[in-house]
Amino acid sequence: MRKDLKRLDKKIRRNKSATKNKADNTNGGYKDGDQMVDLFKDFKEHSIAEFFKKNRQMLGFSGPARSFTVIIHELVTNSLDACEEAGILPEIEVEITQLAEDHFKISVKDNGPGIPEKYIGKALGKMLAGTKFHRYIQQRGQQGIGASGCVMLSYLTTGKNTIAISCFDKVRKEYEIGIDLKRNEPILRKISEQPTEESGLTIISEYKELKYEKSNKGPFEYLRRTALANPHATIKLKEPDGTVSVFPRSITVNPPRPFEIKPHPLGISAHDLLEFCQRYAKDYRKLSSLLQEVFSRVSANKVAELRTIVPDVDFDKNPALVNWEEAEKIVNAFKKVKWIAPSMDALVPIGKEQIEASFKNIFNPEYLVVTERSPKVYRGGIPFMVEAAIAYGGGIAAAGKKGEIMRFANRVPLLFDTSSCAITETIKTIDWNRYNLKNFEEEPIVVLVNFVSVYVPYASTGKLAIAPEEDVMDEIKFAVMEAARGMQRYISGKRKTMELATKKRLVMRYVPQLASDVAFLSGEKKEKIEKKLVEIIESKYSKEVEEEETKEEDNQNEEKESEEEVDVNE
Numbered sequence: 001m002r003k004d005l006k007r008l009d010k011k012i013r014r015n016k017s018a019t020k021n022k023a024d025n026t027n028g029g030y031k032d033g034d035q036m037v038d039l040f041k042d043f044k045e046h047s048i049a050e051f052f053k054k055n056r057q058m059l060g061f062s063g064p065a066r067s068f069t070v071i072i073h074e075l076v077t078n079s080l081d082a083c084e085e086a087g088i089l090p091e092i093e094v095e096i097t098q099l100a101e102d103h104f105k106i107s108v109k110d111n112g113p114g115i116p117e118k119y120i121g122k123a124l125g126k127m128l129a130g131t132k133f134h135r136y137i138q139q140r141g142q143q144g145i146g147a148s149g150c151v152m153l154s155y156l157t158t159g160k161n162t163i164a165i166s167c168f169d170k171v172r173k174e175y176e177i178g179i180d181l182k183r184n185e186p187i188l189r190k191i192s193e194q195p196t197e198e199s200g201l202t203i204i205s206e207y208k209e210l211k212y213e214k215s216n217k218g219p220f221e222y223l224r225r226t227a228l229a230n231p232h233a234t235i236k237l238k239e240p241d242g243t244v245s246v247f248p249r250s251i252t253v254n255p256p257r258p259f260e261i262k263p264h265p266l267g268i269s270a271h272d273l274l275e276f277c278q279r280y281a282k283d284y285r286k287l288s289s290l291l292q293e294v295f296s297r298v299s300a301n302k303v304a305e306l307r308t309i310v311p312d313v314d315f316d317k318n319p320a321l322v323n324w325e326e327a328e329k330i331v332n333a334f335k336k337v338k339w340i341a342p343s344m345d346a347l348v349p350i351g352k353e354q355i356e357a358s359f360k361n362i363f364n365p366e367y368l369v370v371t372e373r374s375p376k377v378y379r380g381g382i383p384f385m386v387e388a389a390i391a392y393g394g395g396i397a398a399a400g401k402k403g404e405i406m407r408f409a410n411r412v413p414l415l416f417d418t419s420s421c422a423i424t425e426t427i428k429t430i431d432w433n434r435y436n437l438k439n440f441e442e443e444p445i446v447v448l449v450n451f452v453s454v455y456v457p458y459a460s461t462g463k464l465a466i467a468p469e470e471d472v473m474d475e476i477k478f479a480v481m482e483a484a485r486g487m488q489r490y491i492s493g494k495r496k497t498m499e500l501a502t503k504k505r506l507v508m509r510y511v512p513q514l515a516s517d518v519a520f521l522s523g524e525k526k527e528k529i530e531k532k533l534v535e536i537i538e539s540k541y542s543k544e545v546e547e548e549e550t551k552e553e554d555n556q557n558e559e560k561e562s563e564e565e566v567d568v569n570e
């Protein structure tokens with residue numbers, strides 16, 4: 001270390017004198033070859049933890065307010081994933097205590113399974129480690145850097161390690177956890193151990209450089225939206241000012257458990273294939289058997305087909321010996337085979353009924369429409385599904401919400417990086433005039449989009465926005481347009497009904513006078529004539545409303561057909 005510092009001092013002195021001599025030296029003060037020698041003296045390896053220490057913004061930790069929400073997001077998504085995986089109805093308690101102006105203590109407690117001692121260090125104190133990265137299963141986490149990123153941030157801003165209390169297998173163990181950033185290895189110290197009847201994990205850590213905001217990107221809103229998309233969870237929040245909010249569950253069963261699927265051949269790259277070959281080489285002696293076992297939809301017949309497409313690749317060879325060229329050839333051959341689509345029942349959406357219940361609970365809108373679309377595939381082989389809902393008027397107007405877009409990925413709210421997200425980008429391209437909304441941003445409307453997949457193509461490691469993949473954007477567009485058609489029908493129906501009601505009211509005004517005039521002329525009773533006239537007017541106007549509704553429905557069907565035609569032609 002001291003040697004390094006001495007060398008740096010020497011270099012700084014030399015750079016200074018080089019800059020001074022620059023004017024009378026054409027090579028910026030260096031002799032030929034000097035630069036190269038210097039450059040490679042500094043050649044060093046560094047760990048992923050050091051990388052993220054320097055680039056913490058890549059984990060979403062940029063800015064005091066945003067970092068706050070990202071911490072809550074990482075810890076709460078882990079709790080939800082763990083509870084669901086263990087089949088436990090989630091009870092999550094978030095407690096935030098302000099210790100000084102920018103200094104906070106955050107505690108997140110869940111009733112999940114906890115973490116066994118063997119794994120707790122790596123799970124929370126090592127980057128790129130976890131139970132989700134290698135699996136094709138719909139979960140909130142996927143990279144193995146969320147929790148460890150929080151442990152690192154806590155240490156970097158306060159110099160303190162994180163406290164983790166794991167209640168697993170009837171034993172409560174309390175640990176202090178940190179990360180050895182140089183080696184990306186956990187630092188773990190057990191503080192106590194005692195029997196317990198509880199299960200779950202509590203993570204308590206302190207952070208500086210944070211700011212608590214009750215804005216629409218702050219922890220409160222984040223948890224409110226989490227509750228909306230996870231009606232089976234009960235979430236409690238204690239804010240720094242002592243306010244306690246509870247978002248109670250509105251259903252008492254966990255959503256169906258998403259199951260793990262094997263990767264589809266169309267969703268992988270040459271690099272992925274090589275990786276699978278290396279990873280499973282010890283389990284399969286032949287490439288052909290590895291392909292059939294590791295990937296979905298690959299049968300012996302399909303391997304035979306692949307053999308005829310790339311005859312120079314030996315499918316009987318040891319998977320460990322497959323090279324890059326061969327992997328590339330095989331992946332290209334995959335594209336020429338007709339595959340059965342990947343299994344779609346691995347996807348678990350929030351569901352129409354649940355979205356309706358949650359919206360009613362939270363906003364009580366005047367009108368709500370939720371789509372139920374079938375799953376699709378992106379990158380040729382990754383199944384996904386888009387749920388869209390539009391809520392209009394009522395509680396939305398009362399809450400002062402205008403043109404709001406609520407983005408979710410696997411039920412996780414996405415509050416940041418709005419402009420680089422496929423959901424926002426797509427919604428912006430929709431011509432809302434077609435749906436009777438002159439100015440989307442000024443209307444009392446909330447559009448919800450939940451993207452569900454076994455692999456979410458996040459735009460960055462911070463998992464705050466969805467990358468603009470073409471297939472994904474198309475499907476988001478169709479889902480939102482489908483919901484918009486429902487809303488348009490409601491708005492134009494409402495407008496027509498209002499117009500007819502005004503007309504009816506005007507005509508009704510003349511009824512008493514007309515009835516008395518006709519009674520005078522005909523000698524009939526005024527009341528009888530008046531009753532008859534009211535009946536005629538009532539039936540006339542309700543018929544008109546009905547006709548309008550049928551006309552609107554026909555228009556909508558035509559429009560839907562023309563949109564789908566555009567889709568096919570595109």
Ligand SMILES: Nc1ncnc2c1ncn2[C@@H]1O[C@H](COP(=O)(O)OP(=O)(O)OP(=O)(O)O)[C@@H](O)[C@H]1O
Pocket residue numbers: 074078079082110112113114115123124129130131132133140141142143144145146147148149201
């Ligand atoms: N509350 C929890 N209960 C049980 N296990 C947990 C909990 N939090 C984290 N884990 C375990 O620790 C691992 C690492 O968590 P971490 O958040 O770093 O990564 P991840 O959730 O796998 O992926 P991502 O980085 O995308 O969040 C998880 O994969 C999980 O196995």
Ligand SMILES: [Mg+2]
Pocket residue numbers: 074077078140141142144145146147
């Ligand atoms: Mg996580």
